[in-house]
Amino acid sequence: MPSNARAATVFVAVVALLIALPFVGGDYYIYLFALVFINVILAASLRPSLTCGQLNIGHSAFMCIGAYTSALLAKNLGVPFEVSLLCGALLAAVVGLAIGYPSLRLRGVYFAMVTVAFVEAIRLIASIWVPLTRGNAGLSVPKPSLLGMSLATRTSQYYLALVLMLIVLVILYKLERSRLGLVWKSIGMAENLAQSLGVDIANHKLLAFTLGCFFAGVAGAFYAHFIRFLFPPEFGFLLATNILVYNFVGGRGHFAGPVVGAVFLSLLSEPFRGSPYETIFFSIVMLLTILFLPGGLITLPGKLAGLRRWRPTSGTYAPPASA
Amino acid sequence: MTAALLVQSAVIGLSIGSIYILMALGLTLMFGMMHIINFAHGAVYMLGAFAIYYVYFQWGAPYFAAFVLAMLLLGAFGYLVERSIYRPIKGGVEPTLVALLALTTLLQAAGYPVFGTLDKHVPPVFSGTRNVLGVMISVERLMIIPIAGALVVGLYLFINKTRMGAAMRAIEQDKEAAALQGVNVNVINGLAFAVGFALAAAAGALMAPIFKLDPMMGEQPLLKAFIIIILGGLGSIPGAILGGLILGLIDSIVATALGAEPAFLLSFVFIILLLLWRPTGLFGHAL
Numbered sequence: 001m002p003s004n005a006r007a008a009t010v011f012v013a014v015v016a017l018l019i020a021l022p023f024v025g026g027d028y029y030i031y032l033f034a035l036v037f038i039n040v041i042l043a044a045s046l047r048p049s050l051t052c053g054q055l056n057i058g059h060s061a062f063m064c065i066g067a068y069t070s071a072l073l074a075k076n077l078g079v080p081f082e083v084s085l086l087c088g089a090l091l092a093a094v095v096g097l098a099i100g101y102p103s104l105r106l107r108g109v110y111f112a113m114v115t116v117a118f119v120e121a122i123r124l125i126a127s128i129w130v131p132l133t134r135g136n137a138g139l140s141v142p143k144p145s146l147l148g149m150s151l152a153t154r155t156s157q158y159y160l161a162l163v164l165m166l167i168v169l170v171i172l173y174k175l176e177r178s179r180l181g182l183v184w185k186s187i188g189m190a191e192n193l194a195q196s197l198g199v200d201i202a203n204h205k206l207l208a209f210t211l212g213c214f215f216a217g218v219a220g221a222f223y224a225h226f227i228r229f230l231f232p233p234e235f236g237f238l239l240a241t242n243i244l245v246y247n248f249v250g251g252r253g254h255f256a257g258p259v260v261g262a263v264f265l266s267l268l269s270e271p272f273r274g275s276p277y278e279t280i281f282f283s284i285v286m287l288l289t290i291l292f293l294p295g296g297l298i299t300l301p302g303k304l305a306g307l308r309r310w311r312p313t314s315g316t317y318a319p320p321a322s323a
Numbered sequence: 324m325t326a327a328l329l330v331q332s333a334v335i336g337l338s339i340g341s342i343y344i345l346m347a348l349g350l351t352l353m354f355g356m357m358h359i360i361n362f363a364h365g366a367v368y369m370l371g372a373f374a375i376y377y378v379y380f381q382w383g384a385p386y387f388a389a390f391v392l393a394m395l396l397l398g399a400f401g402y403l404v405e406r407s408i409y410r411p412i413k414g415g416v417e418p419t420l421v422a423l424l425a426l427t428t429l430l431q432a433a434g435y436p437v438f439g440t441l442d443k444h445v446p447p448v449f450s451g452t453r454n455v456l457g458v459m460i461s462v463e464r465l466m467i468i469p470i471a472g473a474l475v476v477g478l479y480l481f482i483n484k485t486r487m488g489a490a491m492r493a494i495e496q497d498k499e500a501a502a503l504q505g506v507n508v509n510v511i512n513g514l515a516f517a518v519g520f521a522l523a524a525a526a527g528a529l530m531a532p533i534f535k536l537d538p539m540m541g542e543q544p545l546l547k548a549f550i551i552i553i554l555g556g557l558g559s560i561p562g563a564i565l566g567g568l569i570l571g572l573i574d575s576i577v578a579t580a581l582g583a584e585p586a587f588l589l590s591f592v593f594i595i596l597l598l599l600w601r602p603t604g605l606f607g608h609a610l
Contacts (some may be wrong), residue, residue: 103595117549120587244424279429
């Protein structure tokens with residue numbers, strides 16, 4: 001299909017540019033883009049659960065679990081990075097399973113509220129379990145390593161982040177295009193109908209949710225060894241909301257949506273990262289997107305093309321007047 | 324734990340519980356009618372407290388005037404939110420929830436440049452202590468109970484005895500049928516937003532002289548209110564009142580014995596266990 005071929009070309013071109021970035025950009029850009037890659041993993045890993053119609057406002061909790069698990073294993077037991085990363089992701093998935101099992105039997109809003117409370121619970125545990133996590137004094141973390149080699153330079157860490165992001169994106173893309181992805185979509189679109197056709201709703205939702213938790217754990221583990229300092233309040237409700245915002249601003253109708261949203265918002269908010277203005281910016285963009293561009297940024301090119309070929313009677317999408 | 328300490332935590336739990344009830348009532352009312360959860364409720368609580376800080380403390384207005392003004396202003400803000408966010412999205416639950424989340428983070432973050440980054444304090448409104456069952460309790464905390472109680476009774480009368488309240492109950496039962504009977508659904512939804520916001524503002528205004536004020540102060544009461552309405556069942560007003568009392572008592576007694584953080588963790592674990600046993604809460608109707 002031509003559109004698929006075009007998407008593949010764009011993908012290859014972007015990856016080539018990202019591989020070339022350290023040769024042209026300075027340390028600042030390397031650092032910035034590695035952070036963007038983490039946000040992309042977080043945003044994309046929320047997508048399966050959103051596709052099933054579950055509003056998860058607690059994704060940062062699983063990132064937090066991945067980050068602390070990996071950091072503590074590496075710091076206290078000297079576990080190599082590739083193992084600690086996997087352990088962090090697995091623990092995030094196991095906790096996700098334990099929380100998801102009771103709450104995913106519930107519909108939308110109950111689930112959303114449980115996840116909000118869960119973020120707070122995890123943040124509190126990280127803050128008050130001082131002997132283990134050092135609480136709000138913060139935890140320093142060793143540098144990442146790979147196969148025994150320490151990845152001390154920012155450039156090597158950048159490539160590690162790039163590779164992790166690409167692996168996660170490919171896995172999630174393959175899943176979305178598989179039969180499983182179709183089932184998830186059917187649950188999100190018409191839960192009762194899917195159930196009547198014999199889809200095991202609860203288990204499919206649980207799988208989507210747990211998988212998302214696993215990849216959030218991956219992002220958290222890398223984040224821990226990249227930033228090298230963990231501070232519980234950073235994993236609060238605000239970060240969880242941001243991950244959700246990436247998905248909605250980017251657009252939920254296409255796999256590229258969360259990726260576009262994460263890249264766009266992370267880069268544009270860079271001048272005021274860490275200040276209240278970052279959140280103000282995110283919130284305003286979110287409100288404007290929901291009110292005026294409900295399909296998200298990925299629908300923008302189509303809308304613009306539609307405007308150019310504008311005819312008085314129809315746009316790119318015209319709902320029947322009687323609907 | 325001595326008996327005196329137990330009585331003291333019980334009375335304080337009752338006053339904290341009254342605040343939680345005010346928060347939870349608005350949430351459950353709005354959920355019953357529109358099937359949305361107002362995430363901005365905590366931010367409205369915060370604005371209610373800051374309204375007291377400016378109008379009562381800085382500008383010297385009488386406390387009750389400031390209290391009523393906070394409720395009116397934030398009630399009007401609630402109506403505006405219905406008009407400009409809820410209504411244009413036309414009932415899509417997920418986008419509405421995310422828009423309300425964005426409104427929450429916007430109000431919280433904007434609080435820092437607007438109100439300043441230093442914690443604010445409001446001086447006590449009611450001074451002195453009173454003997455309750457042999458324990459001295461500050462009048463400040465005691466006064467919360469009758470004021471919140473009056474608001475709850477007022478809400479009950481409003482919903483059950485007025486035409487607008489009947490319209491709200493009609494929408495809760497069946498929105499289309501209510502519209503066919505001539506209920507202006509948009510206006511009544513806006514009214515529910517206004518009532519919910521005004522109650523959250525009242526909760527914040529009552530707590531202003533007791534806790535320190537900062538833009539994130541609404542997060543804890545919001546989470547408590549979530550736990551209450553999950554406990555009592557979404558959409559159930561008696562459930563919200565009972566849930567608020569239970570959580571207020573647990574909170575105060577466990578917090579006195581173990582500390583505030585373990586109390587929150589315990590209530591969270593309690594909720595997860597409750598959901599395993601009864602997925603719709605104690606009084607909730609099937610979803």
